[in-house]
Amino acid sequence: MxxxxxxxxxxxxxxxxxxxxxxxxxxxxxxxxxxxxxxxxxxxxxxxxxxxxxxxxxxxxxxxxxxxxxxxxxxxxxxxxxxxxxxxxxxxxxxxxxxxxxxxxxxxxxxxxxxxxxxxxxxxxxxxxxxxxxxxxxxxxxxxxxxxxxxxxxxxxxxxxxxxxxxxxxxxxxxxxxxxxxxxxxxxxxxxxxxxxxxxxxxxxxxxxxxxxxxxxxxAGICGITKEELLTQMSEDVDSLAQATGESRQKTIDNLTHYYDGYHFAWPSPDIFNPFSLLNAFSAKDIDAFWFSSGTPTYLIEMMHKFHVMPSQIGRMKARSSDFDAPTETLSSLTPLFYQSGYLTIKGYNNFSRIYTLDIPNREVELGLMQSFIPYYITPDTAKANVTLGDMAEALYKGDIDRLLHLLQNFLATIPYTDNTQYEGHYQQVLCIIFRLLGTWADVEVHTPRGRVDIVMKAFGCLYIIELKLDASAEAAMHQIDLRDYAEAFSHSGLPVTKVAINFDSTTRNLKDWRIKKQV
The missing domain is CATH 3.40.50 (Rossmann fold)
Incomplete structure (x- = not known):
């Protein structure tokens, strides 16, 4: 056939x-x-x-x-x-x-x-x-x-x-x-x-x-490809991709779901896959970020600058429909633009409160978004950044945070001077972008009963509590983690906790020193 x-x-x-x-x-x-x-x-x-x-x-x-x-x-x-x-x-x-x-x-x-x-x-x-x-x-x-x-x-x-x-x-x-x-x-x-x-x-x-x-x-399913359509009308295409990649049919479905599924434009709604990415994956016999490579969201970056929205702020949030299904020329926030452009989608709905939960749809969108921020927050040399990220991913997989930070230090040393690096929040955003590019869950300014943690990251079965300082010392950052007992706030996660204290130098715009301590 x-x-x-x-x-x-x-x-x-x-x-x-x-x-x-x-x-x-x-x-x-x-x-x-x-x-x-x-x-x-x-x-x-x-x-x-x-x-x-x-x-x-x-x-x-x-x-x-x-x-x-x-x-x-x-x-x-x-x-x-x-x-x-x-x-x-x-x-x-x-x-x-x-x-x-x-x-x-x-x-x-x-x-x-x-x-x-x-x-x-x-x-x-x-x-x-x-x-x-x-x-x-x-x-x-x-x-x-x-x-x-x-x-x-x-x-x-x-x-x-x-x-x-x-x-x-x-x-x-x-x-x-x-x-x-x-x-x-x-x-x-x-x-x-x-x-x-x-x-x-x-x-x-x-x-x-x-x-x-x-x-x-x-x-809800008028555009895009639903999960049912994928498994019926495109069943042979799934099998062909599985054969080409050497994966099982179920693993192939899981990979396609992780990268391209997760859109909902109403509630209730079937799971919707990005049709452009799905067809490209079947054609190329490979799973890649096709949607983002077809166009850079320059207008989105411009609007983020105008509204002072940080990369770490794009993600899970609650909103009424009037907050995101709204006209975009009279914006009071960027939520409508994020939603209507496909960078946020509906993930849940509370019938009583009529409140929607929005989040980034899938891995393809998160990866593409974070990569688009590299020239603005880290370096215009995205090729070098991608190589370093590959090495960092391997170090993180092995749980070698010391090597990961050494790689980051060496990489930042090669980056020419950039503006707006004289405050701690800049480095917080840099690390958040990097961690999310590595495929981890990462959040900033996480509230605990005794204060806010700069970054909390979860990767490969481990939880990392990260405190940043600018022109201070890693010892001071670690002292803050211990003094406020941040680790205790995450004990219910059941994951082993590693405390990471990092000090940046505003003169060199790089990591100066760091301390790593595993919670016993």
């Missing part, structure tokens, strides 16, 4: 089904959405999560392309295959643009669709051209029009930290989308996808009837 090809980077539904690529059937969701109450829908999902493929699937469905759906779920659901005119706009090409280039892109996009509908002399103004397109498509076919807008927020993401530029681009997009409300009688269905959620007031003017399905449990 010939293996189907994986649609890496292919987001056109017709191309996937006509060329026999692997396709995880989401057409039952398409049918459900097409028969929902209302006609305006919005879906937020992280990048590379299948939003564009979903929009393309909707395009084929509303065009009545029944032949594309043979053998899929919707083939048994839909009885009336009605063809509607579809206007499909893809804003993903408008990233990293200024005002003039955004207007040029909109002109280019509109001109292509106008050519399809034989519009020779369109009116001036992007909003008037969209309104005219809807009117012409409706009159030529006699049927209500479907409008699909994919990646509606793409022009805005990279300037979300810049209020002036954001305002300019937001006004252009508001103007472009304004005909949607005015042309309501001529519309059958409108669907918008994006990463972030901008307020209806700022983007969609009077369009206040959008149904946001992003956090609805009945649409």
């Amino acid at each position: 010939v293996r189907k090809r994986y649609p890496i980077g292919i987001q056109t539904f017709s191309e996937i089904v006509n060329n026999d690529y692997v396709y995880v059937d989401k057409t039952a969701y398409v049918y459900k959405m097409a028969h929902e109450d209302g006609k305006f829908f919005f879906l937020s999902r992280p990048r590379r999560f299948g939003k564009s493929l979903l929009a393309s699937t909707l395009e084929s469905y509303f065009e009545g392309r029944k032949e594309f759906f043979k053998g899929l779920a919707i083939d048994n659901l839909e009885k009336d295959w009605i063809s509607n005119p579809v206007l499909h706009f893809d804003l993903s090409g408008a990233k990293h643009v200024d005002k003039e280039r955004l207007l040029t892109y909109l002109d280019f996009m509109l001109a292509k669709i106008e050519e399809k509908w034989n519009i020779v002399n369109p009116p001036s103004g992007e909003n008037n051209r969209l309104s005219n397109l809807i009117d012409v498509a409706h009159k030529q076919t006699g049927k209500p029009v479907v409008v699909l807008i994919d990646e509606y927020d793409a022009p805005l993401l990279d300037v979300v930290h810049n209020e002036e530029k954001l305002g300019e681009l937001r006004q252009i997009m508001r103007n472009f989308y304004s005909p949607l409300k005015l042309n309501d009688p001529n519309l059958r269905f409108v669907f918008l996808t994006g990463i972030t959620k901008f307020s209806q007031l700022s983007i969609f003017s009077e369009l206040n009837n959008i149904v946001n399905i992003s956090m609805r449990p009945d649409y």
